[in-house]
Amino acid sequence: MEVIPFLVLAVGVDNMCILVHAVKRQTTDISLEGKISNALVEVGPSITLASLSEVLAFAVGSFIPMPAVRIFSMFAALAVFLNFILQVTAFVALIIFDIWRTNDNRIDCFPCVKLAPAVGSERAILQRKPEFLVRYMEDFHAPMLAIPGVKIMVIAAFTAATFMSIALCTRLQPGLDQKIVLPRDSYLQGYFDDLAHYLRVGPPLYFVVKDFNYSLESNQTNKICSISQCDSNSLLNEITKASLIPESSFIAKPAASWLDDFLVWLSPEAFGCCRKFVNGSYCPPNDQMCLGPVCLHFLQLCLKEPLIVKGKLKSAVR
Template sequence: MSLNPSKVAPEPEPEREAGPGPGPEAQGPGPEGESGPPAGPGPEPEPPSAAGQDREPERGRAAGPSAEPPPPPASRPEALRAPRPRCRTDCLQAPLSRAFQRLGRKVGAHPWVFLLLPVALTAVLGTGLMYLPRDGDEDLEEQYTPIGSPAKAERRFVQGHFTANDSLVFSVSRKSTDVPYASLLVVSDTETLLEPDILEEISKVDDAVQALTVTQDNGTQIPYSEVCAKNQGACVPPNPLLFAWKRNKGLNLTAITFPIYSPAGQIVSLANILGGTVLGPSQSLLQAKAMRLQYYLETDEGEENEPSKAWMIHFLTKFGSFEKSLALKKIQVVYFSSLSRKLEFEATSRMVVPLFHLAYLLIILFAIVSCYRCDCVRNKMWVAVFGVVSTGLAVVSSFGLMLYIGVPFVLIVANSPFLILGVGVDDMFIMISAWQKTSLTDSVSERMSDAYSQVAVSITITTLTNVLAFYTGVMSSFRSVQYFCIYTGTTLLFCYFYSITCFGACMALDGKREGVCLRWLEKPGTPGQKCSSFKKSCCLPGSSLQDGWKADIHPMNLFFRDYFGPLLTSTKSKVFVVLLYVSYIVTSIYGCFRVEEGLDLRNLASDDSYITPYFNVEEEHFSTYGPRVMVIVTEVLDYWDKDARQRLEKCLADFENSEYVDEDLTEFWLRERGRDRMKF
């Protein structure tokens, strides 16, 4: 039967205690005969309307001053309240974990398939390494200067409008590209080299260099006289002052002016030819500590030709030996060439390659120490070794693939395996740690499924962030950085793929070994148990029977959990960490203001390279005068117009007034033409 709620008698209310309280009229119905809200559960009262709010003062006045507001409605039970909506944060974690669970189960069920397929893929892609460049002929300017830089556009403009014919008259100041050369810096052991006996030793060195002859494989010989830059049929002298002294050894060395010297009416700039100078009155040269000998060679369309290149390589190879044969007593000589930067950079990169073996050996040793257990079942020593090997397989596969599709292999890419080795091994340790937390009593497929579900988000997110970080480097304006980022990002993708397939299969096979070892340890003397001697050698007695159903906890985890964690959460440690971080930020900001722009070429070569003393001498004695700057007017200019010439002179005067420019060294063909006309 059903009851009509309107006919159910209300329960009697308990009697109130005597005392001050509201009058009887306050307990009765309201002005409109409304009864109070029921005490039991029910729907919440709707908020009062505007009209009801307007009637509240009237109700209060009708009840009198002793009336109290009606008691609030009883709250609903917690079970009847609507649950608050939760913010779902597992939109990526849940599907990714489920996908990795299925993958882990398949890897555990078919480990040999997931092991052999990546190895076969590596064998196929590894054949692309045959396209590695052998000759090392790399254009440093193309790879290590910005793409589309204004300097390159300006040089193309100069080459298109100001062609130079070096067959008759060679002028290095008109060259818009580097001219191939061999250079010597001679430093005197005394205060000055402007002495006849010292100049005699320098002359011996000069004669020995010009006597160098290259014998090629086909028997042809290339003397210096065939490859030198010529001026009216004769080789350009390496040093005009030394050339003048050799022609006239009675030359008055005390009458030399610096930086402009005018022998026989010809203007010669000595700015970058003599270094460590001491000047007297009227710019007279009193002392010179160092001298530069610059041997310019022939070029073919702005680049060194093969004979010139062969002679320079021969010069770099033989100079050290014949310098000793000259038995120099009063001077020190250092040497350099326009090929030295490239050759030393390539040599430094080749020196890095043998270190790969040492790096992989150290990482394997670290992996063995980290994953070794005295427990024969939990021991993951050989699994860690294969994890390092899988990283090497990823390097071979990615490099072979990039070479197949034609991505240039620049020299700095040879350094990327060090970075890849450190980043790629991280996934191995994470997967081994997740495997150690699984139960030994579960099947291999279940354990692989559990381990993969635990590592799904961690290794995927870290791999994506690393790969995206490197692939954003493709937007760099340097081609070498672009190629380095392409190779490294692709290799990290292969590391991720090989970790969840090839290395996972190795873990599954090791899981089967764990099961065999565990059964052998439980019943070592069972007659019906068949185990090979190899399996028995892998199952030495250990503590697996005691905690075979417990997850393995690494001692490092225990250290951070029991010691480092409580220490870090103490008040003193928090204050110390905050102060340490503040000091770190302050030091970093200070270091940012100490950053210096520029590239020191000495850092590109090995510590014992011959270019290091050359740049040391150049910085010490030849740093006063820098490179020459070419100024070109790109618009049409009427040179015969006097006003146009005056505007041009004013423009040159503005350049010469700069603190970085020496006005005495300016060369301008219009000024030279004006001086020649004044002579006549």
């Protein structure tokens, strides 16, 4: 959100300069209202179309599902629209006040101070030379670009820059370094240094399996898990194999799945206590009296029954 004021300023200054320059180009034999009217007729459509395209461009960003980008786009579109409204209303009025100040020989930064009119000032205003930038564009820049050799050099330079940009665009690193957005004396600088030095890993990768049957009677479990008695070509086993081949895979470590932990937790060989008896009573974690044929028999019954009943996980085993 801190970027929006600078964005609005950059967009607004462009249109403001165009309006001021259009007013200055008007002849001196017409009234002030006529100058403003002619300037708006001359540059008003281009300013309107430019501002409208910017508003629509930011408005499209409001449909992005990412909350930060969506909020930024909405506020930026509203700010650019209000900026345009102020440019064609309030700023035009300020231009009129500035022209009055100039005609009254008042200093721009100190409008309360009035200078004495110089001799022949009105004639000097009528015979005033164009501004430096206007004379530069008219006398030097435009004639230079009209030279055939300069045309060829400009086209060749921009063509080379285009192909160079295409060739080097693959080396651009996505994202923004978090250290750049922090002050140099921030206490988080050391944290990010240690994070880059000791925990330099890539982004997390998630494999999501939908419409999965969690019951042990289903063969889909063996196609996912990676513990013993699971398929050798299961999803987790294939991910583990890919992590062992860095030449052809970017996966650094084997995948961690809750399904393996859940199956191990259900295994009677892994725990001596099932934590819950057949009658519904629980045993404490350190109670060795839970070890017995009743508990093991109950676990065996659980492993033979589906774990999903009407879309809900059975709570027989805890």
